Amino acid sequence: MGALLGLAINAAVFAPLRERGDELRPLIATIGVSVLLENAQLALFGPIPYQFDSPFARETLRFGRIFFSAQSALVVCVSAAAIAALYAFLRFTFLGKALRAVAQDRETAGLMGINPARDAHLRDRLGARRHGGRIARAGARALALRGRHGDRQGVRHRHHRRLRQPAGHDHRRHPRRHHRGVHGAVPRLRAHRPRRLHPAARHARRAPDRPDRGAQGGERLKRALWFGAAIVLVAALPWLISTAYWRGILVLCAMNVLLALALNLVMGYTGQLNLGQSAFFAIGAYVSTILIKTYHWNFWLAGVAAIIAAGFLGLALAAFAVRLRGHYLAIASLGFAVITYQVLVNWESVTEGVRGIYGILPPVRSTVELFYLIAAIALVVYFAMENLVRSPVGDTLRAIREDAIWKAFAFGVGAAIAGLAGCFYPGFVGTLVPDAFNIVESFTMLAMVIVGGMGTMIGPVIGAVVLTFLPELLRGFGELRLMIYGIALTLVVLFLPGGIASCFRRAR
Structure with missing residues (x-):
């Protein structure tokens, strides 16, 4: 039953991804x-655990001064046998080697005749050899074309080298005629070159730059309008939601926005x-919290220290x-x-x-003020990060992803922002x-980024x-709410x- 369910989930969800x-x-x-699956099992079987009697639970074995039950010994033996069988399968069988090849290098395994889209299925040896023969013939054809193209380029290069050689060498054309034809035209052209600069044409002044500047100005205006609309919406949310419970959800949402960014x-x-x-x-x-409760620091000084500590540990993790x-x-x-x-x-x-x-007080008096404070910080962080990713630094982050310095920079800034969100959670x-x-919680933050749209600013x-x-x-929906949540999360990842x-973006 478990194997059939696994095959069905693999075919419906993981294979397309x-x-x-x-x-x-x-x-x-x-x-x-x-x-x-977890909440479906809870709905079907209930949250009360079932008790099963094992025939080996009451038997006790002794090994020197160590006592253990027969059931524990059986579990150890079965686990060791399963590990040995799995090792032999992956190490010595053709199918196990194919699975390891797909896990190590998917593209190369596909070139060798293995279908990477099916982890549990493998073509027979004849099909693999036939596929490898096609690849070999295609590679030979490509090398032949490359050789012909390389010969042509070599002829051109040799011809240019002959033209650059001084007169006196053995050329097909007469050296003087060749010297006059190739090098003698240059002084004449230089002699007729004008000695002063002519004024530019009227159509070549600044007209071509105006549409670009207009487009940039329109983009800035659009961003300013969206930012202003976001400020108005954030300011109106606590008044549109009057219950204390939902206002608390607003505060939690503002902190999650910081974490996702x-x-x-x-x-x-x-x-x-x-x-x-x-x-x-x-x-x-x-x-x-420790600085406030134990050492009686001011909240803002403690928050700065927490941000620095989180950013420093982020840099330390990036170093490793x-x-x-x-x-x-x-x-x-x-x-x-x-x-x-x-x-x-x-x-x-x-x-x-x-x-x-316990007994941690917030930095402000009410939930509404706390929401305004965290939401304002989230807007500032969003605006700063948007300008960062639009700057040359952002282009560098996207282009040079393997550079150690920029990795450490991203880790440090991301850790500091997460530490900033953590300052408001205890209060x-x-x-x-x-x-x-x-x-x-880490997987929840990851889901927020992926579901919203990774690599965009508005997506998280x-x-x-x-x-x-x-x-x-x-x-x-009661007990079904987490099932619906899991289905919705899976469908968004699968179809978006x-x-x-x-x-x-498609709607625009």
Whole structure:
């Protein structure tokens, strides 16, 4: 049953995404499918755990001074046998070698006759040889054409070298005639060259530049109008929503916008798969709270210190991760998030561990003022980042993605913005516990960027708003709300490769 379900999900969701050659969207689709399957099982079987009696649970084995149950020994033996069988399959069978080849280099494996679109199926050896023969013949044909083209270029180069040789060498034409024909025309042309500059024509003054400047001015005006409309909408939202609960959701949405913008700078413009963003969010929250509660710092000074601490740790992570990319960078950043979470849990003398820190006051008096404060900071960050990505620095971030300095710059700025968002979280909730910053939060931030539209400025904002309000709007469906959430997340990733922002671009 599990194998059939896996094949069906692979054919419906993951196979189309793999054909697009994207590594991030299958990850988000995995989150959506996991949420869907988990809540479907809860709806079918209920949340109460079932108890099964094992025939080996009561038997006890002794190995020296170590006692363990027969069931534990059986689990260890079965696991060791399964690992050995899997190793032998991947190491010695043709199908296992094909799977490893696809995982290591998809394009080269396809050239060798393996179909990368099907991880569980492989062509027979005859089909692979035939496909390899076609590739060999096509490569030989290309080399032949390249050789002919190279010969022509070589003839041209030799001809130019003959023309550049001084008179006196053995040429087909007479040296003097050749010297007069090639080099003698140059002085005559120089002799008739005018000695002063003529005024430019009337049509060549500044007319060609006016349409470009007009287009730039129109683009700036459009951006200013959108920015003004965003300010008006943000100012009107607390008055359009009167309940305290939904105003709290507005505050949470503003913080998620900051987190999504920070992660989009790292992923969308430098191409780095960072899964440790929740760690910087936690660092900003804990550093500011500890400085306020323990050392009685002012909120703004504590916030500056938290931002600097998060940015510094982001640079420290970048120093170790500059040589990594893709899944390796994702695993390294995820490991940093796990380490940060464990430090928050076990360093009880400073962080209070799982007991948490209570009685944290917000920097302002009401929820509406807190929303205005965080939303204003989010607008400033958005405007600054938009000017950054439109500047030569942004062009450099997109063009030179492998440069260590720009990787560290993106990591540091993204971590500092996440730390800035973390400064406001403890005051909003009133308590601070490590469970609020587990690795699930990193995947949620990643989903906001992908669903909204990675590599755009408005996309993460849309993704943060949608994924913040959608679970709350689906509360009326009861236990089905998370299933609908998982389905919606999977469908957006599957049918909108450019995110929700691509719909607005198509509409224009």
